[in-house]
Amino acid sequence: MTVHDMKHAASDSARLEAVGGRLSRVDGPAKITGAAKYAFEQQLDGLTHAVLVGATIAAGKVTAIDARAAETAPGVLAVLTPDNIMELKGASDWLGNPPSQPTYAPLVREVTFSGQHVAAVVAETFEQAVAAAALVKVWYDETPAIVDLSDGKAGDGIPIDAMTKEWGDAEAAFAEAPVRICAAYNTPREFQAAMEPHGLIARWEGDELTIWEPSQWLDGMARTYAEWFSVPFENVRLVSPYVGGGFGSKAVALAHSAVAAAAARMLDRPVKLVLTRPQNFTSYGGRAATRQTVAIGADRDGKIQSIVHRGVNETAVDGTWVEPLGSVTSIMYATPNFSSKQNVVRVNTVVPGAKRAPGENPSAFGIESAIDELAYELGIDPLEMRLINYAEQDPHAKKAWSTRQLREAFAAGAEAFGWAKRSNAPRSMRDGHQLIGWGVAAGTYPVRRAHGEAVVKLLSDGSVEVESSSIDMGQGTYTILAQTAAETLGVPVERVSVKLGDSHFARAGVTGGSRLAGVMTGAVHKAAGQALDELIGLALSEPRSPFQKLQANTLQVRDGRIASPRGEGPDLSIADFMVAIGRDQIEAKGDTLPASTTPEERYKNYTTIAMSIPHTEGDYSRHSWCAHFVEVRIDEDFGTVRVARVVSALDSGRLYNPKLAESQWKGGIIMGIGQALLEEGVVDRRHGRIVNGNFADYMLPTNADIPDIQTISVGIPDPHSSALGGKGVGELAIVGIAPAIANAVFHATGKRVRDLPITLEKLI
Amino acid sequence: MNDQVTISPTTLSLNLTINGQAHALEIEPRVTLLDALRERLHLTGTKKGCDQGQCGACTVHVDGERVLACLTLAAQVEGRSITTIEGLAGQDGTLHAVQAAFLDQDAFQCGYCTPGQIMSAVACIREGHAGSDEEIREYMAGNLCRCGAYPHIVAAIRQAAQELRS
Numbered sequence A: 001m002t003v004h005d006m007k008h009a010a011s012d013s014a015r016l017e018a019v020g021g022r023l024s025r026v027d028g029p030a031k032i033t034g035a036a037k038y039a040f041e042q043q044l045d046g047l048t049h050a051v052l053v054g055a056t057i058a059a060g061k062v063t064a065i066d067a068r069a070a071e072t073a074p075g076v077l078a079v080l081t082p083d084n085i086m087e088l089k090g091a092s093d094w095l096g097n098p099p100s101q102p103t104y105a106p107l108v109r110e111v112t113f114s115g116q117h118v119a120a121v122v123a124e125t126f127e128q129a130v131a132a133a134a135l136v137k138v139w140y141d142e143t144p145a146i147v148d149l150s151d152g153k154a155g156d157g158i159p160i161d162a163m164t165k166e167w168g169d170a171e172a173a174f175a176e177a178p179v180r181i182c183a184a185y186n187t188p189r190e191f192q193a194a195m196e197p198h199g200l201i202a203r204w205e206g207d208e209l210t211i212w213e214p215s216q217w218l219d220g221m222a223r224t225y226a227e228w229f230s231v232p233f234e235n236v237r238l239v240s241p242y243v244g245g246g247f248g249s250k251a252v253a254l255a256h257s258a259v260a261a262a263a264a265r266m267l268d269r270p271v272k273l274v275l276t277r278p279q280n281f282t283s284y285g286g287r288a289a290t291r292q293t294v295a296i297g298a299d300r301d302g303k304i305q306s307i308v309h310r311g312v313n314e315t316a317v318d319g320t321w322v323e324p325l326g327s328v329t330s331i332m333y334a335t336p337n338f339s340s341k342q343n344v345v346r347v348n349t350v351v352p353g354a355k356r357a358p359g360e361n362p363s364a365f366g367i368e369s370a371i372d373e374l375a376y377e378l379g380i381d382p383l384e385m386r387l388i389n390y391a392e393q394d395p396h397a398k399k400a401w402s403t404r405q406l407r408e409a410f411a412a413g414a415e416a417f418g419w420a421k422r423s424n425a426p427r428s429m430r431d432g433h434q435l436i437g438w439g440v441a442a443g444t445y446p447v448r449r450a451h452g453e454a455v456v457k458l459l460s461d462g463s464v465e466v467e468s469s470s471i472d473m474g475q476g477t478y479t480i481l482a483q484t485a486a487e488t489l490g491v492p493v494e495r496v497s498v499k500l501g502d503s504h505f506a507r508a509g510v511t512g513g514s515r516l517a518g519v520m521t522g523a524v525h526k527a528a529g530q531a532l533d534e535l536i537g538l539a540l541s542e543p544r545s546p547f548q549k550l551q552a553n554t555l556q557v558r559d560g561r562i563a564s565p566r567g568e569g570p571d572l573s574i575a576d577f578m579v580a581i582g583r584d585q586i587e588a589k590g591d592t593l594p595a596s597t598t599p600e601e602r603y604k605n606y607t608t609i610a611m612s613i614p615h616t617e618g619d620y621s622r623h624s625w626c627a628h629f630v631e632v633r634i635d636e637d638f639g640t641v642r643v644a645r646v647v648s649a650l651d652s653g654r655l656y657n658p659k660l661a662e663s664q665w666k667g668g669i670i671m672g673i674g675q676a677l678l679e680e681g682v683v684d685r686r687h688g689r690i691v692n693g694n695f696a697d698y699m700l701p702t703n704a705d706i707p708d709i710q711t712i713s714v715g716i717p718d719p720h721s722s723a724l725g726g727k728g729v730g731e732l733a734i735v736g737i738a739p740a741i742a743n744a745v746f747h748a749t750g751k752r753v754r755d756l757p758i759t760l761e762k763l764i
Numbered sequence B: 001m002n003d004q005v006t007i008s009p010t011t012l013s014l015n016l017t018i019n020g021q022a023h024a025l026e027i028e029p030r031v032t033l034l035d036a037l038r039e040r041l042h043l044t045g046t047k048k049g050c051d052q053g054q055c056g057a058c059t060v061h062v063d064g065e066r067v068l069a070c071l072t073l074a075a076q077v078e079g080r081s082i083t084t085i086e087g088l089a090g091q092d093g094t095l096h097a098v099q100a101a102f103l104d105q106d107a108f109q110c111g112y113c114t115p116g117q118i119m120s121a122v123a124c125i126r127e128g129h130a131g132s133d134e135e136i137r138e139y140m141a142g143n144l145c146r147c148g149a150y151p152h153i154v155a156a157i158r159q160a161a162q163e164l165r166s
Helices: A007-011 A028-033 A126-133 A170-176 A218-229 A255-267 A360-378 A382-388 A406-417 A477-489 A516-541 A574-581 A599-607 A658-677 A737-749 B033-040 B097-104 B114-126 B133-139 B150-165
Strands: A048-054 A060-066 A076-080 A117-123 A137-142 A165-167 A179-187 A199-205 A208-212 A236-239 A271-274 A290-298 A304-316 A338-347 A434-446 A453-459 A464-467 A496-499 A556-558 A561-563 A571-573 A585-591 A623-635 A641-651 A708-713 B012-018 B021-027 B059-062 B065-068 B081-083
Touching (some): A060 A117, A117 A126, A126 B033, A170 A304, A208 A255, A255 A271, A290 A360, A304 A360, A360 A434, A360 A737, A382 A406, A382 A434, A406 A623, A434 A737, A453 A477, A453 A516, A453 A574, A464 A477, A464 A516, A477 A496, A516 A574, A516 A585, A561 A574, A571 A574, A658 B150, B059 B114, B065 B114, B133 B150
Parallel strands (some): A048 A271, A208 A236, A304 A338, A464 A496, A641 A708
Antiparallel strands (some): A048 A117, A060 A137, A076 A117, A165 A338, A179 A290, A199 A208, A290 A304, A453 A585, A556 A561, B059 B065, B059 B081
16 A cells, blocks of 8 residues: 655645646647647548538428539539438437437438528538539428517427426415515527537548547547447547537537538548538527516515526427526525426527526526616615525525635625725716616526546656546646646646547546536546556565665655655656666556446446536535626617626636636626627528528627626635535636626616617617 | 539639748639638638638738638739748747737637637737727727637737837
């Protein structure tokens, strides 16, 4: 049994390279020089190019496709249609549930949404494929579509019983409460809009499939491809070295992925298929449009007695997405009576999907707007209102918070923002013709936990390699795993190279729900600890070891050198030691699963989300928390809203790298500004088309829209949430931004906008 | 949707000067500079985000001015000097001041818009449009970043502009 000294970890914690240090991104140099090759930028011999043809109706049948002109166009290798594409098997869903249909058709005859893929052209060059795709003629039998939630045909939808949360008698308590507010809050269809479009290169070699595709979940997507094509999981290799943004959209293999892989199989040539920007608005789901009503009953002193919440989200005709709208509603404030229920309504859209903080984001827009309305109903400061109703434990799970630094967030944010100088009355602050509004809102996101695996190799030159099939889409995985390995092993961080984004590396589950950093730092810490154990064990016991004569109980490793903790005897670099004992490498594979885990369970753990650990498991309820303070300036005549400054105080537990965490927080805040003021998928009422599916008409925040943003970390290490004490970072900061802005707009103008985005026509 | 359309197989012989090096290309006239760089010359540092001139990810310099490579035909830039992100650092690998400042300020996350941001930033400073944060924000508004690195991009450009002045 080897004991290794881990004291260096604590003593070195202020160092840049240690966990918690502000190390610059280790993948940064590749990204700023253009050297970073993203997934579908690989160069392959014989590469062909595929371009999709999308349906121009939202509901109905494809009655005929005339591909003759396209087939005879220069360079065209094939025109795939529902009639000639190879048959694929149905694949299980992300929970591992078996497929509902035995086969899967990524090109359709029955159209359920506009833009759905009906054909694909494969040609020698991209230009040839684009030109030929325009020659494919499609005839339809169009039937009336349900275009969105406001469509008369949409109805009330289907109750999702699993979303129901109730305690006490909410309806009765609301009816009896002396102060009551009730309002409806809407959010539109929104899009992830990662700058890197979706796409892939697929190549078959016999029964082995290699897919270069931006991915938030290599193992899960590899499973889907394996099932579609009836090949063993091991035969599929997914490669995704850098991911140009995902925000929830790149976690599953999609219809266009299947088309490309099928085309490659049929032609026996590698196929590259990249969605056009407009196709990125219709080929996978953005955030579903939502409708909520929030009713709050309270005492005259502001204490909440009851919350009654009802929610609806749109979903597809042929698939169900539930955006959990009661997730923040049920935990943010203490209330003795509560009821939340939710329906989904089928409309003719692609199945909606995950976009940053699915559920929590729209949920917070409802409850954090409603609590502000209650504050104004009672004439209580909105920040004070939140403190009056502070939840000292999880009101739903009735468990203690693992850590909840929300009170600290309110205090730190208010201090930095200057909240005390605010006058509470609407329209009471102005600067010339600008109305000034100060708003506050809170946010939260659960700590989603899972198990991970990592390989750590100590090489004979003293360098270290870390391998994992997890990915870096900008959150900083490369960097924090290098920091974790460096700190655990006691080697300089520049000697650590991290290899990610290959499904043949040690397995990882989904990168989503802010779980990756906690899972993977834990796995790398464990694997690196095992490697260190082995290194020190060899140093103490290997006959050729210069340390063997020392008869020591332990040794320590610092800055890549092995020595006795008392400084006696040899002091050797890892490289010299490896040479001395004649070893090429020490390799350790570590995972955080229980030792009794079966291979089947391991497969399930990495390729589905069925084995995620509930955030309320055991004695604690685990969440990240934040408080946002926003100043808006609104032109009194024109109703144009500008966010002038943002101060956010956030509790993500311990930060593995504050420099990178701050970037993610600011990114979430900025996406929230877009949601509050700009972003809305507009559907044409005749044909159910997204009419603004491009970057000029679906407006993302630009640099000129974004003010200075101050973030303050108020987190403390949370040992119940992860091995190293972190909670979630990436999803958190967007939660609560839209209501903070809406609340600021109310403070500025006296107008309560409950329907996002807050565009000028809603203010004048 | 006209099956009378015929597509001419004619190709052009082009000589492009990219990052100081001559490249001979045999391509159709409809090939954009962006696709010529990425698909023919394997210079994939220049990114395709929208392919319709709306995102700025494909920004390169033509004779020192920022240009959207997706809206430029390769044939239009023969005989002109093209600089891409791969040609920005010194021959010895020394980073351009803007590149170094982007790393220092963590002015990117996923990195996909980054080459375009950096090429735009270099031109923004050269144009004399980096005099204040407000001016930087305005003159960098054509380069979208969905990760939301904007405040750090402004900080990086401010830092690089100071270094380049001194």
